[in-house]
Amino acid sequence: MILCRTLAxxxxxxxxxxxGAAVAAGVTEHDARNxxxxxxxxxxxxxxxxxxxxxxxxxxxxxxxxxxxxxxxYPAAARDKPNVGYMRQLxxxxxxxxxxxxxxAVQGSGPKEAMDVLEAAKVPLVLVPETFSEQxxxxxxxxxxxxxxxxxxxxxxxxxxxxxxxxxxxxRAKVTKPVRVMFVMSMLNGRAMAAGRKTAANxxxxxxxxxxxxxxxxxxxxINDEAIxxxxxxxxxxxxxxxxxxxxxxxxxxxxxxxxxVAVNKTFISMEGLYLLGFGPRTAAAARDxxxxxxxxxxxxxxxxxxxxxxxxxxx
Amino acid sequence: xxxxxxxxxxxxKRRSGYALRPAASLTLAGLLIAVVGVALIALTVGAxxxxxxxxxxxxxxxxxxxxxxxxxxxxxxxxxxxxxxxxAAAMVGxxxxxxxxxxxxxxxxxxxxxxxxxxxxxGAFAAAAAIVFTDSQIGESLxxxxxxxxxxxxxxxxxxxxxxxxxxxxxxxxxxxxxxxLAGIAIAAIANAGIGLLVFIADDRQLRDITFWLLGxxxxxxxxxxxxxxxxxxxxxxxxxxxxxxxxxxxxxxxEAFHSGVDVERLKRISIVLVSAMxxxxxxxxxxxxxxxxxxxxxxxxxxxxxxxLLLPASILLGAVLMVGADTLARTIVAPADMPIGxxxxxxxxxxxxxxxxxxxxxxxx
Numbered sequence: 001m002i003l004c005r006t007l008a009x010x011x012x013x014x015x016x017x018x019x020g021a022a023v024a025a026g027v028t029e030h031d032a033r034n035x036x037x038x039x040x041x042x043x044x045x046x047x048x049x050x051x052x053x054x055x056x057x058x059x060x061x062x063x064x065x066x067x068x069x070x071x072x073x074y075p076a077a078a079r080d081k082p083n084v085g086y087m088r089q090l091x092x093x094x095x096x097x098x099x100x101x102x103x104x105a106v107q108g109s110g111p112k113e114a115m116d117v118l119e120a121a122k123v124p125l126v127l128v129p130e131t132f133s134e135q136x137x138x139x140x141x142x143x144x145x146x147x148x149x150x151x152x153x154x155x156x157x158x159x160x161x162x163x164x165x166x167x168x169x170x171x172r173a174k175v176t177k178p179v180r181v182m183f184v185m186s187m188l189n190g191r192a193m194a195a196g197r198k199t200a201a202n203x204x205x206x207x208x209x210x211x212x213x214x215x216x217x218x219x220x221x222x223i224n225d226e227a228i229x230x231x232x233x234x235x236x237x238x239x240x241x242x243x244x245x246x247x248x249x250x251x252x253x254x255x256x257x258x259x260x261x262v263a264v265n266k267t268f269i270s271m272e273g274l275y276l277l278g279f280g281p282r283t284a285a286a287a288r289d290x291x292x293x294x295x296x297x298x299x300x301x302x303x304x305x306x307x308x309x310x311x312x313x314x315x316x
Numbered sequence: 317x318x319x320x321x322x323x324x325x326x327x328x329k330r331r332s333g334y335a336l337r338p339a340a341s342l343t344l345a346g347l348l349i350a351v352v353g354v355a356l357i358a359l360t361v362g363a364x365x366x367x368x369x370x371x372x373x374x375x376x377x378x379x380x381x382x383x384x385x386x387x388x389x390x391x392x393x394x395x396x397x398x399x400x401x402x403x404a405a406a407m408v409g410x411x412x413x414x415x416x417x418x419x420x421x422x423x424x425x426x427x428x429x430x431x432x433x434x435x436x437x438x439g440a441f442a443a444a445a446a447i448v449f450t451d452s453q454i455g456e457s458l459x460x461x462x463x464x465x466x467x468x469x470x471x472x473x474x475x476x477x478x479x480x481x482x483x484x485x486x487x488x489x490x491x492x493x494x495x496x497x498l499a500g501i502a503i504a505a506i507a508n509a510g511i512g513l514l515v516f517i518a519d520d521r522q523l524r525d526i527t528f529w530l531l532g533x534x535x536x537x538x539x540x541x542x543x544x545x546x547x548x549x550x551x552x553x554x555x556x557x558x559x560x561x562x563x564x565x566x567x568x569x570x571x572e573a574f575h576s577g578v579d580v581e582r583l584k585r586i587s588i589v590l591v592s593a594m595x596x597x598x599x600x601x602x603x604x605x606x607x608x609x610x611x612x613x614x615x616x617x618x619x620x621x622x623x624x625x626l627l628l629p630a631s632i633l634l635g636a637v638l639m640v641g642a643d644t645l646a647r648t649i650v651a652p653a654d655m656p657i658g659x660x661x662x663x664x665x666x667x668x669x670x671x672x673x674x675x676x677x678x679x680x681x682x
Contacts (some may be wrong), residue, residue, distance in 0.1 A: 086519060088520065089516070185521055185524075186521050186524075186525055188447065188466060188525050188528075188529070188536075189466045189467060189536055190535070190536025190537070190538060190541075191528070191533060191535045191536040191654075192536075193521075193524060193525070193528070196653070214652060216651065216652040216653065217650070217652065217653045220524060221653040221654070222528050222533060222535055222653065222654045222656075223535075223652055223653060223654060224362075224363045224535060224647050224651055224652055224653065224654040225397045225401070225535055225536065226362045226363040226364035226393060226397055226398060226647065226651075227363035227364070227651055227652030227653075227654075229363075229364045229389070229392075229393050229397065230363050230364045230365060230652065231652065241521070255396040255397055255400075255538055256397055258392075258396070259389065259392050259393065259396070259397075
C-alpha cells in the first residue's frame with residue numbers, strides 16, 4: 001500500500017514536472033456534498049458518469065483518464081479505458097487500484113460504502129451535481145473544467161454550449177402547438193414505466209419544445225393504464241437499450257396506448273440513451289434531433305442549426 | 317350415546333350426499349354479492365375519470381340519446397382497460413386464496429402458503445432472470461416471444477419448483493409432506509439468493525422492473541391474460557370440489573385418511589399440481605402478491621369452520637373481494653402512477669386478520 005502510494009506520488013510528481021504549466025496545482029472545488037475538495041494534481045482521473053467523461057474528452061483531457069464507468073459510452077474511445085463498473089455499484093478497490101489522483105463522480109454514484117472508502121483513502125473525490133437543466137449543464141462543465149485546473153477551456157466549452165442552447169431556444173420558439181410526449185423507460189408484461197417530473201427525460205422533452213404528458217408524479221414509475229389514456233400523449237419516446245428496447249409494435253397494440261394518438265399516428269420515437277438523457281455537451285444537439293422528430297415541419301429551420309458542441313475545439 | 321349416533325348419522329350423510337347446509341349456501345351467496353358489489357364500485361373509479369352519469373351509457377346498458385362525444389373513449393377505457401383489470405384482479409385473488417387454502421389443508425399446517433414453499437419464489441426468480449437476461453444471447457434467441465417471455469418464465473419457474481420439490485419429497489410412490497414443506501423452505505431460500513444475485517447484476521432500469529415485479533401489480537391486464545386465467549380458475553373450481561372431502565379427512569392424519577377410503581397419494585398429487593398451476597398462472601399475470609393465500613382462508617375458517625367443501629369456494633370468492641378492493645385502491649390513490657398491489661393486500665389484510673384473531677382469541681384454537 002505504502003509502495004503504491006509512493007509510486008503514485010512519484011508518478012504524479014513526474015506528471016506535474018513534465019506537464020508543466022498546463023496543470024494548475026492547488027485548486028479547491030466546492031462539490032455536490034457541499035464540501036470543499038482540495039485538488040493538488042489532476043493527472044490520473046477516474047471519471048464516473050457518461051456526461052463527465054464526455055466533458056473531459058471535449059476539454060482534451062482524454063490522456064489523463066485512468067478509468068471510466070460503464071455509463072461512459074461516448075466518445076467510442078472511452079470504452080477502451082479501464083472500466084470500474086456501473087456508477088451505482090462501484091467497488092472502492094477497483095477505483096483505488098487505478099491509482100487515481102482525482103475521482104470525478106456524478107451525484108448519485110455509489111454505493112455509499114464505496115464512496116466512504118474512497119473518502120477515507122484521501123483521494124480527492126468531487127461529486128458533480130446532477131441537475132437536469134440548462135444551467136445545471138453549464139455548471140457541470142465549469143465544475144469539471146475547474147477541477148482540472150482548466151477554467152479557460154471550460155469557458156470555451158460553456159460559451160459554445162450556451163450558444164447552442166440559445167439557438168435551440170429560437171427553434172423552440174417556433175413551436176406553435178406543443179406535442180404531449182410520454183417517455184417510456186420500459187414496458188414489461190404490458191406495464192409501462194414512464195418518466196414523471198424531475199427526470200432527465202422531462203427536461204429534454206421541454207428543451208425540444210414538447211410537454212411531458214405526465215405531471216402527476218416525480219421520477220420513473222409504473223403508470224396506470226387509464227392514466228395513459230387520460231394523459232393523451234401524442235408521442236411515445238424511449239431509448240435504445242440494445243436488444244432490450246421498448247418495441248414500437250408493442251406500444252401500438254398496448255390497450256391503453258391504442259386509445260391515444262400515439263397508436264393512430266404511429267408516433268413512437270427511440271433515441272440513443274446517453275445522447276438523449278446524458279446531459280453532457282451534446283444535449284442541445286439531442287434536443288434538436290428530438291425536436292425534428294416531434295415537429296417534422298420545423299426540419300428545414302432545424303437543419304440550419306448545427307450544434308457547435310459537436311465540432312468545437314476547446315482542447316487547449 | 318346419542319351423540320355418537322348423531323355423529324354417525326352425520327358422517328353417513330356426509331359420505332352419501334355431502335350436501336351444503338343452508339347456512340353454507342347463504343355464506344356463498346353473501347360472498348358472491350360482495351364480489352359483485354366490490355366489482356361495481358371498482359367499475360366507477362379510475363384515473364381516466366368517467367363520471368357516474370356517463371357510466372351506464374359507456375357500459376352499453378342503454379343507448380343514451382344525450383351521449384356525448386366521449387362515449388367511444390369511455391367505452392374503450394372501460395372495456396379494454398378497466399373491466400379486464402377488475403376481472404383479472406378477481407381471478408388472481410381467487411386463485412391465490414384457493415391455493416393457500418388447499419396447501420394449508422394438504423400440509424395440515426395453517427402457515428402453509430405458496431410463497432412459503434418456494435413456488436412463488438421460483439416463479440419470481442425465473443421472472444427476474446427473464447428481466448435481466450433479455451439483453452443477452454439467451455434473450456436474443458427468444459426474441460420472437462419477447463412480450464410473452466416474462467409470464468412464460470414465471471409460470472415455468474413456479475412449475476419447475478413444484479416438480480423439483482415433488483421429486484425430492486417422493487420416495488417409492490409416497491410423498492412426505494414434511495419433507496415437501498422443509499425442502500420448499502430451502503428452495504425458497506435458494507430462489508431468493510438467486511433473486512439477490514440478479515438484483516446485484518441488474519442495471520437501474522432492470523432493478524426497478526424487478527422491484528415492481530416482486531411487489532406485484534395488475535397493471536397491464538388484458539383480455540388475452542384473462543383467457544389464460546379463466547380456464548385455470550375453472551379447472552380449479554371443479555377440482556376443489558373433488559378434493560374437498562379428501563382434504564377434510566386428511567386432517568385426521570394420512571394413515572387415518574387412507575383407512576377411511578381416501579386415495580391419499582392421488583389427493584396429494586392433484587393438490588400439488590393444482591396449487592402450482594394456480595400460483596404459477598397468478599404469478600405470471602401480476603407478479604408476486606403475498607398474504608392473500610394466508611389471510612383469506614384463515615379468516616374464513618374463523619367464521620365458517622374448516623370444512624373444505626365450503627372453505628375452498630368461499631376462499632375463491634373472498635380472495636376476489638380482497639384483491640379487487642386492493643387493486644381499486646392501487647390504481648386510484650397514487651394516480652397517475654400505479655401502486656404495487658402487494659403493499660396493499662398486506663396493509664389491508666393483515667390488520668383485519670389481527671383484529672379477527674384478537675376477537676376470537678380463546679374461542680378457537682388454530
